Amino acid sequence: MFSRAYKFAVSLPPIAWVLLFMLLPYALLFLYSFWTVTPAQQIAHQWNLQNYAELVRVPVYMEVLFRSIRIAATVTLLALLLAFPLAYYVSFYAGARKELLYQLVIVPLWVSYLVRAYAWKTILGSDGVLNTLLQYLHITKQPQAFLLYSPFAVVLTLTHIYTPFAFLPIYAAMEHIPRRLVEASHDLGASPMQTFWRVIVPLTIPGVIAGATFSFVLSLGDFLAPLLVGGPSGIMISNIVVSLFGAAYNWPLGAAISACMMVLVVGLLFATERLEKRWRVA
Amino acid sequence: MAHPSTTSPVATAPDKVPKTLLSVRSVTKRFGKTRVLQELSLDIAEGDFLSVLGESGSGKTTLLRLIAGFEACSSGEIWMSGERLDVLPPYKRNVNTVFQHYALFPHLSVFDNVSYGLRARGTQSSEIKSRVDDVLAMVKMSAYAQSRPANISGGQQQRVALARALVNRPKLLLLDEPLSALDANLRRQMQLELKALQRDVGIAFLFVTHDQEEAMVMSDRIALLHAGELEQVATPEEIYRRPATAYAAQFIGQTNLLRAYVSAGIVECGEMRWPTADTQGPACYSLRPECIVLASDLQEDTGAVRFSARVVDQVFQGAAELWELECPSGIRLLMKTSARREGSETKFAFLVKDVVRVRA
Amino acid sequence: MSSTIETKARGLAGYAGLVFAFLYLPIIALIVYSFNGGGVGGFPPRNLTFDWYRQLWLDSALWDSVVNSLIVALCAMVISIGIGLPTALALDRVSFPGKAIFRRLVLLPLILPGIITGLSLLMMVVLVGLKLSLLTVIVGHGTALIAVATTEIFAGLQKADRAQEEASLDLGANYWQTFWRVTLPNLKLPIIGSALLIFTLSMDEIAVSFFLIGRDNTLPLEIWSRLRRGMTPEINAVSTIIFTFSLAMIVLWYRLRTRSGEDVSDLVSAATEEIL
Numbered sequence: 045m046f047s048r049a050y051k052f053a054v055s056l057p058p059i060a061w062v063l064l065f066m067l068l069p070y071a072l073l074f075l076y077s078f079w080t081v082t083p084a085q086q087i088a089h090q091w092n093l094q095n096y097a098e099l100v101r102v103p104v105y106m107e108v109l110f111r112s113i114r115i116a117a118t119v120t121l122l123a124l125l126l127a128f129p130l131a132y133y134v135s136f137y138a139g140a141r142k143e144l145l146y147q148l149v150i151v152p153l154w155v156s157y158l159v160r161a162y163a164w165k166t167i168l169g170s171d172g173v174l175n176t177l178l179q180y181l182h183i184t185k186q187p188q189a190f191l192l193y194s195p196f197a198v199v200l201t202l203t204h205i206y207t208p209f210a211f212l213p214i215y216a217a218m219e220h221i222p223r224r225l226v227e228a229s230h231d232l233g234a235s236p237m238q239t240f241w242r243v244i245v246p247l248t249i250p251g252v253i254a255g256a257t258f259s260f261v262l263s264l265g266d267f268l269a270p271l272l273v274g275g276p277s278g279i280m281i282s283n284i285v286v287s288l289f290g291a292a293y294n295w296p297l298g299a300a301i302s303a304c305m306m307v308l309v310v311g312l313l314f315a316t317e318r319l320e321k322r323w324r325v326a
Numbered sequence: 327m328a329h330p331s332t333t334s335p336v337a338t339a340p341d342k343v344p345k346t347l348l349s350v351r352s353v354t355k356r357f358g359k360t361r362v363l364q365e366l367s368l369d370i371a372e373g374d375f376l377s378v379l380g381e382s383g384s385g386k387t388t389l390l391r392l393i394a395g396f397e398a399c400s401s402g403e404i405w406m407s408g409e410r411l412d413v414l415p416p417y418k419r420n421v422n423t424v425f426q427h428y429a430l431f432p433h434l435s436v437f438d439n440v441s442y443g444l445r446a447r448g449t450q451s452s453e454i455k456s457r458v459d460d461v462l463a464m465v466k467m468s469a470y471a472q473s474r475p476a477n478i479s480g481g482q483q484q485r486v487a488l489a490r491a492l493v494n495r496p497k498l499l500l501l502d503e504p505l506s507a508l509d510a511n512l513r514r515q516m517q518l519e520l521k522a523l524q525r526d527v528g529i530a531f532l533f534v535t536h537d538q539e540e541a542m543v544m545s546d547r548i549a550l551l552h553a554g555e556l557e558q559v560a561t562p563e564e565i566y567r568r569p570a571t572a573y574a575a576q577f578i579g580q581t582n583l584l585r586a587y588v589s590a591g592i593v594e595c596g597e598m599r600w601p602t603a604d605t606q607g608p609a610c611y612s613l614r615p616e617c618i619v620l621a622s623d624l625q626e627d628t629g630a631v632r633f634s635a636r637v638v639d640q641v642f643q644g645a646a647e648l649w650e651l652e653c654p655s656g657i658r659l660l661m662k663t664s665a666r667r668e669g670s671e672t673k674f675a676f677l678v679k680d681v682v683r684v685r686a
Numbered sequence: 687m688s689s690t691i692e693t694k695a696r697g698l699a700g701y702a703g704l705v706f707a708f709l710y711l712p713i714i715a716l717i718v719y720s721f722n723g724g725g726v727g728g729f730p731p732r733n734l735t736f737d738w739y740r741q742l743w744l745d746s747a748l749w750d751s752v753v754n755s756l757i758v759a760l761c762a763m764v765i766s767i768g769i770g771l772p773t774a775l776a777l778d779r780v781s782f783p784g785k786a787i788f789r790r791l792v793l794l795p796l797i798l799p800g801i802i803t804g805l806s807l808l809m810m811v812v813l814v815g816l817k818l819s820l821l822t823v824i825v826g827h828g829t830a831l832i833a834v835a836t837t838e839i840f841a842g843l844q845k846a847d848r849a850q851e852e853a854s855l856d857l858g859a860n861y862w863q864t865f866w867r868v869t870l871p872n873l874k875l876p877i878i879g880s881a882l883l884i885f886t887l888s889m890d891e892i893a894v895s896f897f898l899i900g901r902d903n904t905l906p907l908e909i910w911s912r913l914r915r916g917m918t919p920e921i922n923a924v925s926t927i928i929f930t931f932s933l934a935m936i937v938l939w940y941r942l943r944t945r946s947g948e949d950v951s952d953l954v955s956a957a958t959e960e961i962l
Contacts, residue, residue, distance in 0.1 A: 058769050072810055156932065204709065224429040234442070243431060257797075268893065
């Protein structure tokens, strides 16, 4: 139905833009990882694999990477534990207030990351709300230092930020379950608990996979929360990259780490896509 | 005038009166301000095939959902086998439902769908296998045991839904317009199969439908529901021959509704007269089109009402013809005749015993 | 219904309430402390005051950054929708080689951590020899947020009645006229909806902006740099304002979506399917 001119006009600008501002930049990232930096702080376009070798050789990179994966995995797990029952409640038990509750969950998503991370900073500090509250209630006598500037704080902050992210696809999957199926399950003699495990959970798994993927990938690459609340012990892999592009000035090395991250993320996306397709039924 | 009573089951040998299985007692259901069922009372006997017939909005699906347990009664009680049913949640009732659009679990195979109820109750897997195999054979779906619902046709899904419900050996099976999504031929075939199945299995069926032909074909008894109230509960033959109300007469089959006046033992309707024992006053009568015959065809003279009319319209319907008659008084009647005749007839008749008084 | 269902629902409701508390208490604390006379921290809050808001009002550097953010957000909106609209159209109607990869590529910035998108664009900017400035930030936001526009407009296209366009062509209008008079008006709601969303996201964006910013700061980055120097209650105040503003925008976006009769969860599941 559409003429060739129309098709060209419609597809050419996007393709051009995407090639120029997405494909090219991402490719550049890879290219940079094979270059080096001279002692004179110049980028030398010499092709080599030194950067990758250094990543493997020098222990700090691997340590931080594993710590980042641990943090991201913890955040994902917590986010799922919070988001799943919440989605179940809003979808199946909220009745007339369903719309309102759904909006209430979404709102924090769109409210500045910075605001939310900062909020935790003020709460968890030695002078912060939580510590002073605990002392006021005589639960503790001194400020608890581990609350802030620790992996604990990073996990807490990131969980707070990514729980709504996990909620969205889980809720969408639950909404897609026809209520008749729940009735049929009850009719056949399964209690609400049995119905939950045998009908609702299996049909929600694609949503859970999607939510988990979002949370994990975004947490892994996060560098703001560690800078705000992580302290030296809460440094994550992206912070290293940031410093390599800043004070530590080693763009190729930073690019190498970023390239690894990118490969990891894209690989994960592929894997979860296959997984999700296998679980998708209707 | 007496409320149409819940008639006791008829057409069984005198020494084998079936026991009442389910008793709906004065149940009312309100949704907000809307009253969907009004003080409804109905009994179902063991082994009965009862159709709940009504147009959309009559409350028939609501009644089914109350018995299944998906809704709670606003007032009234439901009893089954001597125990209160309506206080139990659906998963504790010995009642199973075949849903209108089957509601098969998409993530489970046919076998797992059918065995679902048995597994929920912790049945041994050896027993599960044999029972599921049996019931799948009964609905002729054995070859599809490992298929997924998405890969089988609508008619096949319907059989699986049936099997899934039956395998649990419920005392009562509820069917919510299960054939409405099938095409006409498949529908007819399934009607006969369901009827045969019910006889074999001996479980009481409560069959909800809006299709009066379907109800007539399949049921032992029909409960006609209208605006949340029972119009009549009777066998198909009785509801057809002796409708209790004008609505029943018109809903099932075609009829002529005669508005008449009774005075001194005589019914007067236009120029037609016949004797009656009914009380004085205005009355409504139902006369089926096939009960009107040509006067010349009438065998006997006793108990016949003769009248003149002219044929206004003739509609060919294949095996029969539908004639529209107009009487001198202006009354129009539908007449069904099997033979092809010229429309020049003018004298018609019907038997008094074929005219039924109905409540308006 | 039996009592087990009721207790279960109450337990679940309680848990849901706890999760909501977890999501909202930090923000509420933030807002409350923006009025706290004693500054950030300390319990209980005392000396409720508007001082911090007054200070905010007089902070010209902050207001400069607000203006910068507005400029960036508006330009990014134009770019994202300007590219996102034909992208959605192409995905909906045209088949071309590499379409599957193209689709993934467009949606990638949504799920890739911002640092990767930001860094790669930085490298390109350096390669081309451009100086870092608001312009580079605009390009960054515009590119990263194309996916938002594409998803919403694509969903709108799927729901649109193709026959209307065919009728237009049948009646003699050519492709461009059909586009302006039939296609575009039907996409009014998705376009406005995504504009709102892109605007809000751009105003809050940090990760990509971090690497592409020049001398002029956007609001989030201005706040960020102050945070590095130390916490002030002024930041609480500006955060509260940002929160209120975003809240208004999202409620507006939501009203628009549901007014068009669409289920937002449909949009989310469509987006999820696209990405994964």
